[in-house]
Amino acid sequence: MFARVVAPAFGRREPRLRAEAYLLGLVSGLERKNGWTIAEFAGDKTPLGMQRLLSQAMWDAGQVRDRLVRYVAAELGDPGGILIADETGFCKSGRRSAGVQRQYTGTAGKITNCQVGVFLAYAVPAGGVRVLVDRELYVPESWVSDRDRCGEAGIGEDVAFATKPGLARKMIERVRELGLPFAWLTADEAYGDNGKLREWLEETGISYVVAVARDTPVPAGAGKAIRADQFAAKVPGQGWQRMSCGPGSKASGCTTGRCPRPDKAGTC
Numbered sequence: 001m002f003a004r005v006v007a008p009a010f011g012r013r014e015p016r017l018r019a020e021a022y023l024l025g026l027v028s029g030l031e032r033k034n035g036w037t038i039a040e041f042a043g044d045k046t047p048l049g050m051q052r053l054l055s056q057a058m059w060d061a062g063q064v065r066d067r068l069v070r071y072v073a074a075e076l077g078d079p080g081g082i083l084i085a086d087e088t089g090f091c092k093s094g095r096r097s098a099g100v101q102r103q104y105t106g107t108a109g110k111i112t113n114c115q116v117g118v119f120l121a122y123a124v125p126a127g128g129v130r131v132l133v134d135r136e137l138y139v140p141e142s143w144v145s146d147r148d149r150c151g152e153a154g155i156g157e158d159v160a161f162a163t164k165p166g167l168a169r170k171m172i173e174r175v176r177e178l179g180l181p182f183a184w185l186t187a188d189e190a191y192g193d194n195g196k197l198r199e200w201l202e203e204t205g206i207s208y209v210v211a212v213a214r215d216t217p218v219p220a221g222a223g224k225a226i227r228a229d230q231f232a233a234k235v236p237g238q239g240w241q242r243m244s245c246g247p248g249s250k251a252s253g254c255t256t257g258r259c260p261r262p263d264k265a266g267t268c
Contacts, residue, residue, distance in 0.1 A: 005071045009063035018042075018053045055154075069133050069178040076124050076131065081182040083175070084121040084130075085168040085191050087138070089114040098153040099139045118164050120171040122180065133175055136167040165194035172206070184208055192216075 010016035025038030035047035044050070089105025090097075091114045098115065105114045120134040143150055144161040151157075162170070168191055175182075184207035191197055192210030201208045217225035 006064045006067050009060045009067060011058055015053055015057040015059050018049055018057070019059070022050055022053060065134060066174075066178055069175055069180055072122060072131055072133055073178065073180045076122070076129055077179075077181045078124045078126065079181045079183060080125050081180070082123040082125075083172060083182050083185040084123060085118070085171070085185065085187040086121070087116055087118045087164055087190065089116050096153060098150075098155050099137050099143055101140050101142060103140065116164070118167040118171070120168065120175065122175075122182070133180065134171040136162075136171060138162075138164055138167060163194070165191050165197040169197055169200055186210060189213060 006019075007016050010019060021042035022038060025041045026033060028041055030037050030041060035050050039045075039047040039050045042050070087106075089103075089107040089112075091105070091108055091112060092100045093113065094100070095113075100113060100115050102111055102113050103116060104111045105116060108114070116138040118136045118138055119132055121130055122133045123130045139150075139155060139159055139161065141161045143153075143155065144159070147157065150159065168187065172185065185201065186209045189211040192212045193216060198208070198210070212228055214227065214229035216228040218228050218231045220226045220231065
């Protein structure tokens, strides 16, 4: 599959084979995955080859990404598919990694020195299949304003500051152009609270379900707006329906909210 899907993005045989070995290391059962362990898994004596692949070898990361999305669309594409926007942090000890600075990351649950990446995943209802389809590195304003520092870290002159919701929008636009079918988008409060992103989704005709802060103003007619929590409180009890995000340790994934035997987990 690797050769058929992304190999054309590699101009030379050596980086192509190295990339394939690197991917095999990533999906292996290695307890720890870094340059050394992946190199050893591939049969190398040192991590220099793997490091060269990621830092110096000539290959088109954008073409790899686009080929992956087209492959997912062809093999897994479903009109009922769901896009999921989220972020994760990568804790660092130094200051030279691209985009690194002290910032909040859920990975550590606090403000710490880290990089933050925004990711777009694709979930297919049938079979519970999920796959990552795109990514963007969050480059803080402190970095963008220092072009020398950006150059040393390999961040191009064309990279401008973009918010995390802005990066999510960029990726959504990209997968749409590449023909990935989906029914709606979901994201947490970090994205749901961004009014510009919600407005763009509505203008574009993209359905979405996002989390928002309790004090988010909700249109209530006649040009008025009330807090989201106050609006929710006005909905009568029978107007709500409990939905499951999927099977868990205490239930079978019932989506009715009216389990006939709620004391018997997994019997709905």
